[in-house]
Amino acid sequence: MLPPGGRISGVRLVRLLGSWRKNGARQGSADLAAAIRLLVADGRLPVGTRLPSERELTDVLPVSRTTITTALDQLRDEGLVASRRGAGSWINGPVGGGGGILGGDDTLIDLTRCAPPAHPGLAQAMAAALTQMPQHLVSHGYHERGLPQLRQAIADRYTARGLPTSADQVVVTSGAQHAWALALRLFAGPGDRVLVEQPTYPNALEAVRAASAVPVPVPMTDDGWEVDAYEAALRQAGPRLAYLIPDFQNPTGSLLSSAGREALAAVLRKAHTPVVVDETLVELSLTDEPMPLPMAAFGGDLVVTLGSASKSHWGGLRVGWIRASAEIVHRLVSTRAAIDLGTPVFEQLVLSELLKDAEPVLRQRRLEFAAQRDVAVEALAQHCPQWSFKVPSGGLGLWCTLDAPMSTRIAVVAQNHGLRLVPGPRWAVHGGCEQMLRVPYTQSSEVLREAIGRLGVVATSVAGTGFLADAELAVPVA
Structure with missing residues (x-):
């Protein structure tokens, strides 16, 4: 039985993909698969969305049909895309090894929301x-x-x-x-x-x-x-x-x-x-x-x-x-x-x-957030020393300047390290902000240290080699 969901045209998918090619023609299928993963993780390709046919994608994307087929085969192997003869292909589930990023994976750390848990x-x-x-x-x-x-x-x-x-x-x-x-x-x-x-x-x-x-x-x-x-x-x-x-x-x-x-x-x-x-x-x-x-x-x-x-x-x-x-x-x-x-x-x-x-509760909340902000600042200095940011006097997140325009790549690779991030271009009207990344500090100090430690590993791998190799991307988060 097909899941409910609308169909996205090839032209609209190309518009959403934007500048998806990162590593040249030799890595075209990997780059295309990674870009589709990010659209799913971002919620811009909801589960159930019917994808254009491979023929239609060949007409609108400046790549060969082999590249498109290879990318979709990789996503099918991961369970992200499902297909049926005569019915086409559709988004089947969330991103991540074993369906981790939006499913029940206890190792997932969600850094997409500046939203704290309720106070006692x-x-x-x-x-x-x-x-x-x-x-x-x-x-x-x-x-x-x-x-x-x-x-x-x-x-x-x-x-x-x-x-x-x-x-x-x-x-x-x-x-x-x-x-x-x-x-x-x-x-x-x-x-x-x-x-x-x-x-x-x-x-x-x-x-x-x-x-x-x-x-x-x-x-x-x-x-x-x-x-x-x-x-x-x-x-x-x-x-x-x-x-x-x-x-x-x-x-x-x-x-x-x-x-x-x-x-x-x-x-x-x-x-x-x-x-x-x-x-x-x-x-x-x-x-x-x-x-x-x-x-x-x-x-x-x-x-x-x-x-x-x-x-x-x-x-x-x-x-x-x-x-x-x-x-x-x-x-x-x-x-x-x-x-x-x-x-x-x-x-x-x-x-x-x-x-x-309200003031006693808010006063306690502010003290907690200030302590968590300081933990995030210390952890970023340790694990991402090449990044820069201003320490804000309030709010719930750090706006980091990366050492290269790689925010989207970091967001894609981070999924396979149990992290969910909002890439920089989401904060801009017409794209851009590829050298920026928001790091919220609404998690506990222990979780923040773990999350930013993972983020440091991701930043190093992306800066050194672009996207990780396909085999590494498929490793489930433990």
């Missing part, structure tokens, strides 16, 4: 929320804006940070990604340009493309945000919207200063361009230095702020929010019904409990 106080908050559920069960349970008590708690935290906020300026969402999708729906349509940092959060870029809008990158510099570059991009591209992560930017970890916020907000106001500010990581400052005021304190009603409990408390809560002017909140709620009818009540009650006395 979450279970207690859930128990307290459960006692409040009976009073909500007699109602319809739909709250398009969110529970009043949670909206007030979120508003109070903004006010405490120096940005006076009322509950009617807050909408509760199912995570920050959902909040971003709502904002995109309100502000941008097909063909509209959306200004983004480069590099930036890959899922934010995917949301822009899903809205049929066009992401316009503005490069980050070593010092962060260059106001003149934004002024030029606003003038030349005429975007309908901008998306920024000024608080421990993902993936660079940069923090926009108060002076930078004021200058950038002035440029955006002059262009009358609304800006969506993603504050997902704002609670994770790892120093005692005071944080700048929120961007909305400088940009006024042009700023729509996204927040989330995913990084500070737990991603499994799936609770986020939007902070905006009352007028924008009204417009957001009016259009929300086309996407969903509200965020689950129980999760909102849990977060309400967590925010009653």
Whole structure:
């Protein structure tokens, strides 16, 4: 029986493969197989996807049919691709020896997510929320804006940070990604340009493309945000919207200063361009230095702020929010019904409990993340001394500059050492960042040391020989 899944055309597969050839004509089949593995590991070729025929691939790829056949045979031997006469070929399972990378392999270390496990106080908050559920069960349970008590708690935290906020300026969402999708729906349509940092959060870029809008990158510099570059991009591209992560930017970890916020907000106001500010990581400052005021304190009603409990408390809560002017909140709620009818009540009650006395928990989390960051810094210095990076003052990851443009190759080979990584080009609008790699430090210190030790082995092998030989790639992770 064939698995469910759509078919990908040869032209689209070629577009996804990009510059897949790394080692010249002699290694063409190995390079092609490795590139397809990466697309599966990245989720861009989901399990069940029907592949183009070998004849179609021969027409669109500048290689011989023998090369294509050899690559597919290798992937069939690994179990990644399955075929049946008369039915073609399809993606059969996850990448890795014995199906390890997405399956039940206990040796897998996933470094694709800057997402920590839940803190111990979450279970207690859930128990307290459960006692409040009976009073909500007699109602319809739909709250398009969110529970009043949670909206007030979120508003109070903004006010405490120096940005006076009322509950009617807050909408509760199912995570920050959902909040971003709502904002995109309100502000941008097909063909509209959306200004983004480069590099930036890959899922934010995917949301822009899903809205049929066009992401316009503005490069980050070593010092962060260059106001003149934004002024030029606003003038030349005429975007309908901008998306920024000024608080421990993902993936660079940069923090926009108060002076930078004021200058950038002035440029955006002059262009009358609304800006969506993603504050997902704002609670994770790892120093005692005071944080700048929120961007909305400088940009006024042009700023729509996204927040989330995913990084500070737990991603499994799936609770986020939007902070905006009352007028924008009204417009957001009016259009929300086309996407969903509200965020689950129980999760909102849990977060309400967590925010009653949030600082002790957040203080402990920050200490843990600071210690794990220092472990990652030490391990990278030991195992990848040829790489460079800035130690961020907050956030959950290190943005590393490699000694050669080999990020994608490292991500491919790392799968066979029990590591899952996001290659640098995923953070860019049109590719690039091949000399960059994000290393999260959300795992325990013991796991981080093991992961970065493996990463050092991978980096050495890739730098020395390109992709590992096929026999080495097939070795199961033990």
